[in-house]
Structure formats: structure tokens, C-alpha cells
Amino acid sequence: MSKAAYWAKKLSKYNDADWAGQPSLFVQEAVKFYPTNARVLEIGTGTGNDGLWLAQEGYKVTMTDFIDDLFPTINEEAASEGVRVELKKLDVRELSELSSESFDVVHANLSLHYFDMATTKQIFAEIKRILTPGGVLSALCNSTDDSECGEGEEIEQNYYKINEIEKRFLDVDTAKELSHEFNPLAIDNRGETYKDRAIGVRNLIRIIVKKGN
Numbered sequence: 001m002s003k004a005a006y007w008a009k010k011l012s013k014y015n016d017a018d019w020a021g022q023p024s025l026f027v028q029e030a031v032k033f034y035p036t037n038a039r040v041l042e043i044g045t046g047t048g049n050d051g052l053w054l055a056q057e058g059y060k061v062t063m064t065d066f067i068d069d070l071f072p073t074i075n076e077e078a079a080s081e082g083v084r085v086e087l088k089k090l091d092v093r094e095l096s097e098l099s100s101e102s103f104d105v106v107h108a109n110l111s112l113h114y115f116d117m118a119t120t121k122q123i124f125a126e127i128k129r130i131l132t133p134g135g136v137l138s139a140l141c142n143s144t145d146d147s148e149c150g151e152g153e154e155i156e157q158n159y160y161k162i163n164e165i166e167k168r169f170l171d172v173d174t175a176k177e178l179s180h181e182f183n184p185l186a187i188d189n190r191g192e193t194y195k196d197r198a199i200g201v202r203n204l205i206r207i208i209v210k211k212g213n
Contacts (some may be wrong), residue, residue: 008058023053024109025192030138031057033185033208041130043092044111048074048085054107055083062103062135064090093119095126104132108139110193110204113168116156119167124178133213137182140191144169145203170205182209 021193027050034040042051045063047070055061055078063074068089078085092111099135106127112120121130127137143149149169150161158169170178175187191204 005105007054020047021049022194023050024140025194025197026109026140026204027053027107027138027147029206030107030136030208032111033136033138033210034059034154035104035134035136039102040105040107041098041103043108045074045087046070046111048077050107050109051085052077052083055085055164056081060087062086064088064092066091078144092123095123095130098126098130098143100129101132101135104135106131106139107134108137110140110142112139113141113170114166115168115192116159116166117168120178125181128181128211131211133211135211136185137179137207139207139211141175141205141207142167142169143188143189143205144171144192172205174180175205177205178210182211184209 019164030055040051040054040061042061042063043126045065046049048063051061051063051072052182054092063085068087071087073083074087078131093115102154115123131137146155146156146169148162148167149158150160152160154160155166159173160167176184178186186208188206189203191200192207196204
């Protein structure tokens with residue numbers, strides 16, 4: 001199964017979840033750090049919940065993903081909510097296509113932890129380049145405390161192939177290393193999803209950092 005097919009199947013299951021249509025818990029926390037009237041780039045929009053909610057909150061949102069199967073549905077939802085969003089098919093490894101200092105916020109909910117360390121570092125560098133001075137990056141990532149960490153085939157330290165998909169697991173120190181060229185606003189292992197909250201787990205890595213002026 002291709003990665004695109006894997007994610008298309010996975011995203012279709014999300015639509016049946018109890019929390020379908022709700023913005024992530026993470027974006028509701030991270031938005032407190034966003035500049036007013038910001039231009040937001042969302043990386044890995046998935047079902048579009050976060051980007052649509054941000055648009056409803058008054059932000060100008062560009063939603064991106066490397067698969068576009070759900071773009072028509074997202075457009076319909078945007079129209080029904082009376083908001084406008086831009087949808088762009090884009091692999092996060094191709095951020096070089098975007099202009100420097102073109103966004104005030106980059107938001108990535110569980111979409112930056114699928115790559116080897118060299119690629120991950122390059123992605124963080126590109127995010128810094130496309131952010132305006134004072135711009136904010138908010139990213140939620142897998143944690144080394146996750147029960148999946150250590151499963152599957154190890155590719156490099158804390159990076160495994162699990163069920164056909166490569167996954168990286170971060171700790172707080174690694175998160176700080178990846179974002180060392182930013183000013184930290186919040187970097188910890190207290191992130192959670194709706195599924196996590198239902199079972200009392202809170203260990204995802206939250207990275208909320210600010211580009212210097």
C-alpha cells in the first residue's frame with residue numbers, strides 16, 4: 001500500500017470518530033500565542049478541522065497536505081461555515097516552493113514526525129525561513145513515551161518503520177534541539193489528543209516557538 005493510500009484510508013476513519021469535526025486540543029492551546037490577524041500555513045491538514053476552525057477565528061489560512069482527497073469536502077465545509085481558505089497540495093519536504101517570510105504562523109498537528117533526522121532538521125530550517133520576524137511555529141509530535149516507540153524496524157535512533165509507515169518519536173531535549181534557532185514559548189511533553197484524553201494519557205511533545213525579530 002502506498003503512503004497516500006494509507007493516509008487516505010486512515011483519514012476516512014477519522015470522520016467516524018466522536019471528535020470528528022472538532023479542532024484539535026493542541027490548536028486550541030497554541031492559538032493563544034498567535035499574532036492577531038495572522039497568515040497561517042497549516043502543514044498536514046488532514047480532515048481540515050484545525051484550519052477551518054482557525055479561519056472561523058479570523059485567521060487567513062492556507063491548508064496543505066501531500067494528498068488532496070479531502071480537499072473537496074473541506075471546501076464544502078468552508079463554504080457552509082462562511083469562511084474562505086486556500087487549499088494547496090504540498091509535501092512538507094517541499095517547503096522551498098514557498099516564499100521567505102510569507103506566513104506569520106506555521107501550524108503542524110502531528111505531521112512533522114515522519115522523517116529521518118536530517119530531513120526533519122531541514123524542515124525546521126525551512127519553516128524558520130518562511131515565517132515572518134516574530135512568527136510562531138506550533139507543532140505537536142510523537143513522544144518517546146508513546147507505547148509504539150521501539151516497535152517495528154529501527155531505521156535510526158527513535159525512528160522506526162511501523163505498519164508500512166516511518167515514525168519518529170521525540171523527547172523534550174530533541175524538540176529543543178530541533179527548534180534551537182527559535183525563541184521558546186512552550187516546549188514540553190504535556191500534549192494530548194482526544195483519544196489520549198479519553199484514556200488519561202498526556203505525553204505528546206508540544207513545540208510552540210517564536211522566530212526572532
